[in-house]
Amino acid sequence: MGEVKDYKAAFQLHGKVALVTGAGGNLGAEICRALVSAGAAVLATDVNDEGAKAVSDALNAAGGHSAWMKHDVTNELEWESAVAVAVSTFGGIDIMVNNAGIVPMNFLADLDIDEFRRVQDVNVAGPTLGCKHALRAMRPDGVSGRGGSIINMSSVMGLSGTIALASYNASKGAVRLLSKSVAAECALLKTNIRCNSIHPGIIDSDMGSLFHEQLVALGVAPSMEASEAGFLAAVPMGEAGQPSDIAAGVVYLASDASRYVTGSELVIDGGFYAT
Numbered sequence: 001m002g003e004v005k006d007y008k009a010a011f012q013l014h015g016k017v018a019l020v021t022g023a024g025g026n027l028g029a030e031i032c033r034a035l036v037s038a039g040a041a042v043l044a045t046d047v048n049d050e051g052a053k054a055v056s057d058a059l060n061a062a063g064g065h066s067a068w069m070k071h072d073v074t075n076e077l078e079w080e081s082a083v084a085v086a087v088s089t090f091g092g093i094d095i096m097v098n099n100a101g102i103v104p105m106n107f108l109a110d111l112d113i114d115e116f117r118r119v120q121d122v123n124v125a126g127p128t129l130g131c132k133h134a135l136r137a138m139r140p141d142g143v144s145g146r147g148g149s150i151i152n153m154s155s156v157m158g159l160s161g162t163i164a165l166a167s168y169n170a171s172k173g174a175v176r177l178l179s180k181s182v183a184a185e186c187a188l189l190k191t192n193i194r195c196n197s198i199h200p201g202i203i204d205s206d207m208g209s210l211f212h213e214q215l216v217a218l219g220v221a222p223s224m225e226a227s228e229a230g231f232l233a234a235v236p237m238g239e240a241g242q243p244s245d246i247a248a249g250v251v252y253l254a255s256d257a258s259r260y261v262t263g264s265e266l267v268i269d270g271g272f273y274a275t
């Protein structure tokens with residue numbers, strides 16, 4: 001990809017194919033909508049196949065190009081199938097969005113090591129396998145062979161610590177450095193593949209609500225309202241982000257407009273981490 005001359009064209013995704021994991025969730029669904037809106041064809045995958053199907057069906061009903069499949073990101077055989085389906089259905093793979101994630105909360109003293117391992121399996125091994133199989137398909141000798149952009153969903157909680165979130169903090173911090181490792185290796189091996197992480201802050205979403213519910217259940221906050229108000233007070237822009245704010249960042253990192261951006265961390269948080 002040469003230097004950007006035509007900015008309108010550089011932000012388009014026409015002719016590109018994306019695979020999005022966790023597509024049935026709040027952010028995943030919006031990311032699929034954004035990628036299709038910018039011109040990409042999207043394979044929406046989720047362990048919750050009904051969720052992925054609903055997202056894909058809605059996109060196709062609106063005239064987009066989308067397919068769906070059941071896909072557990074912890075299962076390597078299912079990764080091989082998912083990439084193969086993207087290539088056979090849409091003719092290649094250019095954009096990999098490792099978005100699926102889980103956020104159980106517990107005080108460290110009560111941490112269940114099996115639950116900790118489960119979080120690392122979904123949140124770290126999942127994206128690692130996604131990077132591996134995207135790389136194998138995207139590199140010059142791969143089945144797609146035209147390079148691409150890998151986007152890994154971390155969090156502001158992959159940049160700083162939070163009470164009762166040891167498993168999640170550890171996993172999202174790992175995703176941050178996984179992305180830099182993949183970026184360096186892909187660039188040095190001349191694969192024409194970029195890799196970046198996105199770090200959402202407080203987002204108006206089911207996962208955001210679950211986070212506050214768990215803080216109340218653990219006795220950290222007296223009520224949902226108090227918990228939400230406490231976190232919003234730490235957001236300089238004074239409001240929670242929307243899933244579309246994250247999806248817009250995905251479109252930028254997926255597009256040729258970001259052709260010189262790799263190994264970076266895109267923080268989308270209304271200034272939360274800046275203060």
Ligand SMILES: NC(=O)c1ccc[n+]([C@@H]2O[C@H](COP(=O)([O-])OP(=O)(O)OC[C@H]3O[C@@H](n4cnc5c(N)ncnc54)[C@H](O)[C@@H]3O)[C@@H](O)[C@H]2O)c1
Nearest residue numbers: 022024025026027047048072073100101155200203205207
């Ligand atoms: N919502 C937020 O406030 C927020 C903030 C920061 C980071 N994030 C991150 O953004 C990503 C998406 O979050 P969301 O808000 O859409 O959450 P969500 O819970 O709405 O969606 C997550 C999706 O991942 C899927 N999933 C879970 N385990 C899976 C597995 N093993 N294989 C495949 N799919 C699996 C779920 O079925 C679900 O559809 C996550 O990685 C999350 O950690 C979210």
